[in-house]
Amino acid sequence: MYTIDEAFEILSKTKLTTHKETVRNWVRKGVIQAEPLESRKKGYRISEEALEQFIKKRMPEGWEMYPKSVTGDAREVVKSEDVAPYHVEIDVEAIKEQGRIEMWHQVAGRWLWEGDFEISRRMVRNAVAHRRYSKEFEQLVWERCLKNSAPRKKPRVLYLVDAFLFEEERVPFHKGFDIKEDQIMQALIEHVRMNAKSGKYTNESSVNKFKI
Numbered sequence: 001m002y003t004i005d006e007a008f009e010i011l012s013k014t015k016l017t018t019h020k021e022t023v024r025n026w027v028r029k030g031v032i033q034a035e036p037l038e039s040r041k042k043g044y045r046i047s048e049e050a051l052e053q054f055i056k057k058r059m060p061e062g063w064e065m066y067p068k069s070v071t072g073d074a075r076e077v078v079k080s081e082d083v084a085p086y087h088v089e090i091d092v093e094a095i096k097e098q099g100r101i102e103m104w105h106q107v108a109g110r111w112l113w114e115g116d117f118e119i120s121r122r123m124v125r126n127a128v129a130h131r132r133y134s135k136e137f138e139q140l141v142w143e144r145c146l147k148n149s150a151p152r153k154k155p156r157v158l159y160l161v162d163a164f165l166f167e168e169e170r171v172p173f174h175k176g177f178d179i180k181e182d183q184i185m186q187a188l189i190e191h192v193r194m195n196a197k198s199g200k201y202t203n204e205s206s207v208n209k210f211k212i
Contacts, residue, residue: 002046004023005020007023010051015100015161016107019114026054058107108158113158114161117157118156124138124142128141164187
């Protein structure tokens with residue numbers, strides 16, 4: 001039987017969450033089956049079987065551990081022998097990243113988010129000013145945020161681990177910043193900039209008013 005802390009350690013290693021409170025919420029909502037102790041205030045116990053079932057439902061389809069003859073990180077991230085035969089040197093980090101992306105999409109597809117991040121006009125203004133982009137570009141970013149969150153009046157993005165959902169795409173946090181607000185906002189404005197540059201927003205009123 002696992003405590004919340006022990007379950008969090010396991011789930012954080014599988015990249016399913018980076019917040020202990022998320023595990024508590026999953027337990028309270030019954031997403032992870034658990035037994036309360038004498039009272040809920042004293043915590044919960046999660047069986048090994050319940051935690052294993054929870055993880056398996058959220059791992060990418062076809063995910064398999066490498067044979068026992070292979071040791072180290074490679075066993076945790078390679079799907080099958082066809083992906084990386086024994087005699088081939090593998091890029092473990094690249095496989096890990098691909099696994100994380102696939103896992104993210106599968107968990108997000110079940111609408112199991114860690115939380116949501118509300119975006120204000122001030123945040124957009126500060127993020128754009130940091131990059132020294134124009135006021136016109138700031139307006140475009142704000143328009144995209146509003147459209148992404150419609151019909152909500154206050155823009156927001158849903159996030160999971162190290163990426164968020166914006167315009168139906170997975171956008172990784174910007175790793176060049178320490179604070180979550182900066183990680184999200186800087187990644188968001190670069191996402192909008194690249195889409196505008198590629199011509200995705202050709203019908204937007206403000207897209208042609210600035211230079212990219």
